[in-house]
Amino acid sequence: MGGQTRGAGWRTVATITAGLLALSACTSTDTPEPASSAPAPVVRPVTWTPCGSGAECGSVEVPLDHGQPHGGKARVALARRRAADPGQRRGVLLVAPGGPGESGAQMVAMEPDRFTPALRQHFDLVGIDPRGVAASTAVRCPRAEPTDVAPEDAEEFERIRSAGERFAKGCAERTGELVRHLDSRTSARDVELVRRALGEEQVSLYGSSYGTLLAASYAELEPRRVRAMVLDGVVDRATPLDTAVAREAAVLDEVFRDFTVWCGRTAECALHGRDVGALWDDLVARAKRAPIPTSTGQGADDEALLTAAYRLLYSSRNWPALAESVKLAVEGDAGAFVDPAESPSATASAAPTSVVHPAPDPEYDQDGLHAAVVCADRPPPFRERDRIDELARRVAGEAPRFGAHVVWSQFRTCLGWPDPGDRASGPLRAPGLPPALVLGSNGDVATPLLGAKAVAEQLPGSAVLVLDADEHGTYGGLSTCVDTAVERYLVDGALPPSGTTCAVS
Numbered sequence: 483m484g485g486q487t488r489g490a491g492w493r494t495v496a497t498i499t500a501g502l503l504a505l506s507a508c509t510s511t512d513t514p515e516p517a518s519s520a521p522a523p524v525v526r527p528v529t530w531t532p533c534g535s536g537a538e539c540g541s542v543e544v545p546l547d548h549g550q551p552h553g554g555k556a557r558v559a560l561a562r563r564r565a566a567d568p569g570q571r572r573g574v575l576l577v578a579p580g581g582p583g584e585s586g587a588q589m590v591a592m593e594p595d596r597f598t599p600a601l602r603q604h605f606d607l608v609g610i611d612p613r614g615v616a617a618s619t620a621v622r623c624p625r626a627e628p629t630d631v632a633p634e635d636a637e638e639f640e641r642i643r644s645a646g647e648r649f650a651k652g653c654a655e656r657t658g659e660l661v662r663h664l665d666s667r668t669s670a671r672d673v674e675l676v677r678r679a680l681g682e683e684q685v686s687l688y689g690s691s692y693g694t695l696l697a698a699s700y701a702e703l704e705p706r707r708v709r710a711m712v713l714d715g716v717v718d719r720a721t722p723l724d725t726a727v728a729r730e731a732a733v734l735d736e737v738f739r740d741f742t743v744w745c746g747r748t749a750e751c752a753l754h755g756r757d758v759g760a761l762w763d764d765l766v767a768r769a770k771r772a773p774i775p776t777s778t779g780q781g782a783d784d785e786a787l788l789t790a791a792y793r794l795l796y797s798s799r800n801w802p803a804l805a806e807s808v809k810l811a812v813e814g815d816a817g818a819f820v821d822p823a824e825s826p827s828a829t830a831s832a833a834p835t836s837v838v839h840p841a842p843d844p845e846y847d848q849d850g851l852h853a854a855v856v857c858a859d860r861p862p863p864f865r866e867r868d869r870i871d872e873l874a875r876r877v878a879g880e881a882p883r884f885g886a887h888v889v890w891s892q893f894r895t896c897l898g899w900p901d902p903g904d905r906a907s908g909p910l911r912a913p914g915l916p917p918a919l920v921l922g923s924n925g926d927v928a929t930p931l932l933g934a935k936a937v938a939e940q941l942p943g944s945a946v947l948v949l950d951a952d953e954h955g956t957y958g959g960l961s962t963c964v965d966t967a968v969e970r971y972l973v974d975g976a977l978p979p980s981g982t983t984c985a986v987s
Contacts, residue, residue, distance in 0.1 A: 522551065523544075523545055523551035523552065523675070525542065525543075525678040525679050526543070527679055528541070528542060528560065528679045533591060533839035533840055534839045535591070535594075535839075536594075537562065537590065537592075537839060538562045538563075538564075539560065539562075539587070539617075540562070541558060541618070542560065542676050542679045544613065544672045544675050546659050546660055546663055547659070548663075548668060548671045554659055557618055557619045558610065558611065558612070558619075558676060559587050559610075559616065559617035559618045559840050560608055560609065560676065561587035561840055562590065562608045563590055563594055563602065563606065563607045564606050565603060565604055565605055565606050566602050566603045567604065570603060570604050571604060572686070572709075572973055573684065573685065573686060573709060574605065574606045574608050574677075575606070575607055575686045575687070575688055575972065576608050576685050576686070576687050576688070577589060577608065577609040577690075578612070578690070578693030578694070578696040578697045578700075579610070579611075579612075579615075579690065579692075579693045580690045580691025580692045580715070581615075581692050581693075581848070581851075581855075582612070582615070582692045582851060582855040583616075583849075584848075585611050585617065585842065586610045586612075586693070587609040587610065587611045587616065587617055588609070588611075588616065588840070590607045591609065591839045591840065592838065592839065596958045596959075597958065598958070598969060601968075601969060601972060601973075604972075604973050605972070608676075608680065610676060611842075613660065613664060613668070613672055614657075614660060614661075614851045614854065615846070616843065616846055617840040617841060617842050619843075620842065620843035620847075620851070621657050621661060621664070621847055621851040622653070622843070622845040622846065622847055623649065623652055623653040623656060623847035623849070623850030624648075624649065624652035624653070624656065626849060627645040627648065627649070629642045629645050630642070630785060631890050631891055632785070632886060632887065632890040633867065633890075636867060639867040642894055643865075643897040644898065645898065646853075646896070646897040646898025647897075647898030647899075648898070649853070649898065650853070650899045650900065653847070653853075656845075657850075661854055662902075664855050664858055665858035666699045666855070666858075666859050667699050667703070669696050669699070670696060670702070670703050670704075671703065673696070673700040674703065674707070677707060685707065685708065686709045686710040686711065686972055687701065687708060687711040687712070688714070688972075689711070689712070690957075691714070691715045691717070691928065691929060691954065692717055692855075694713040694714065695717040695719060695859065698713060701910075702910050702912045702915075705912040705913060705914040705915035706914045708916065709916070710916060710918070710919075710971060710972050711915075711918040712918070712920075712921065712957070712972065713918060713919070713934070713937065714956055714957050715923075715926060715928065715929045715934075715954050715955045716921075716933050717929055717933060718932075718933035718934075718936045718937050719859065719908070719910075721933060721936065723862050723892065724873055726892075727873075727888050728876075728881075728889075729932055730927060730928065731877050731881035731888040732885075732930075733930045734792065734795060734883075734888060734927040735880075735881040735883050735884055735885070736925065737925045737952045738759075738791070738795060738883055738884070739759070740798075741795065741798075741801050741804065741805075742758040742759045744798070744801055745805055746758070750802065751801070752806045752808075752809040753808060753809055758805075758808075761808065761812060762791075762808060762883075765811055766784045766787055766883075767784075769782060769783050769784040769786070769811075769816070770783065770784035773816075774811055774815075774816035774819075775815065775816070776815055776816050776817035777815055777817045781816070782816035782817075782820045786816070787811070787819050788884060789891070790807070790818070790819040790820075791804060791884075792887070792888070792891070792927070794807070795927050795952075796927060796954040797952070797953050798925075798953060799953075803818075807819060853895050853896070853899060854899070856896070857896040857899040857901075857902070858902045861896050861902065862892075865896070865897060870889065870893045873893075874889040874890060877889050909940045910941060916943075916975075917942070917943030917944045917945065918938070918941050918945075919944070919945055919947060919968065919971045919978075920935075920937055920938040920941075920947070921946075921947050921956045921957060921964065921968075922934030922935070922946065922947075922948055922956065923949040923952065923953045924949070924950050925951060925952030926953065926954045927952075927954060928954040934946055944977075945977040945978055945982075946981060947967055947978055947982050948983045949983075949985075950984065950986075951985075956984075961985065961986050961987050963984030963987070964984045
């Protein structure tokens with residue numbers, strides 16, 4: 483699940499967006515500090531106020547630095563929908579959103595139908611905006627400088643690195659001390675204060691996409707405070723970034739091949755009856771020689787095409803839009819690859835909502851938040867151009883269409899950002915945690931299924947449920963089989979046999 487694209491220039495913004503769901507981590511194996519390593523701050527109960535359509539909004543004050551609990555403060559925003567049947571209430575289900583940078587509070591307040599009726603009946607749904615996000619004390623940044631994704635030479639590499647350095651410095655100047663404390667382990671400590679402010683002995687967790695790292699980090703810090711945990715589209719922090727991007731690129735090329743097969747057998751595909759693979763390869767080569775015109779006057783080069791296709795391949799529901807976009811570009815207008823507002827996809831970019839609850843900070847910069855979080859959680863194992871280039875060539879050997887683009891999209895994000903040093907990494911260790919339900923799909927281009935299986939192995943007794951589809955994220959209307967399994971697990975504690983495979987309904 484990618485975040486909204488907004489702000490500075492499509493090339494920079496879309497490149498960052500394409501990497502929103504970047505997989506884990508680094509190669510060290512430092513263990514998390516105990517949650518009790520610093521004196522616990524005073525936590526006041528949440529004051530809830532109505533914020534529209536049956537939702538309530540509130541916030542919890544948290545330390546900027548949990549090592550100094552009585553120092554500077556930040557605000558973590560929440561939205562709640564109470565259990566529809568209080569007599570059958572199973573407690574709180576905390577919703578950890580993806581991105582990083584998406585709003586869990588808005589998900590609960592504005593999109594309750596993402597959760598099946600059984601969960602809305604039995605749980606208080608509480609969506610969280612992690613620190614730095616949206617309605618919480620938010621990351622603010624300058625306008626990012628547009629740059630290419632992959633540098634052609636050392637000079638262009640230095641331009642990318644310098645632009646990243648200026649962007650990071652600007653984010654720090656506008657955001658302040660918070661920008662140094664945005665890693666998922668710190669956010670997990672915030673979740674513990676949220677639990678206390680809610681007055682719950684235990685909470686259940688639903689983490690989607692990058693939110694799986696926040697949910698799992700909390701489970702590691704406070705395993706006995708977790709009643710149940712669903713991880714959907716899983717980030718495995720134990721996988722080194724170079725290995726992770728190779729896996730992602732391989733799945734992306736495979737899903738693109740699935741798209742071409744779908745076009746071949748589906749009359750509704752705008753490219754039906756044509757050699758879609760060859761058509762795409764020719765289009766990318768043509769755009770590399772000279773940008774393809776658009777109705778807005780902004781040309782689309784090969785990187786714009788690859789970035790937009792990367793985004794659209796997150797879900798097979800976007801395949802009709804991708805086919806139509808390719809058709810229009812072949813005919814001479816690549817506008818759908820440059821401006822999401824021009825895309826024929828209904829799911830590629832949501833229209834602005836007139837009333838958004840809880841209201842985000844108007845200066846919130848999701849791209850800056852994304853960079854700050856992923857560069858803290860999983861900085862790249864190397865930053866030298868020649869080593870990244872070598873990795874890109876190696877990955878492209880296995881994934882020729884998207885391999886080099888995926889590598890540079892992921893590695894370039896942290897060029898110019900400081901290495902945070904200490905961070906949580908290595909396999910999860912959560913003694914006392916109840917078995918979790920881990921969800922993945924066979925064709926997840928953002929968080930490949932191998933990551934879900936690896937994380938399940940790190941959490942003894944946990945079960946993997948597989949959706950046989952090309953989707954990032956499995957719960958919430960795609961498959962009755964998946965939705966029913968999630969309900970039975972969260973409501974009654976019943977796990978399916980690990981390895982169970984579900985089909986799209």
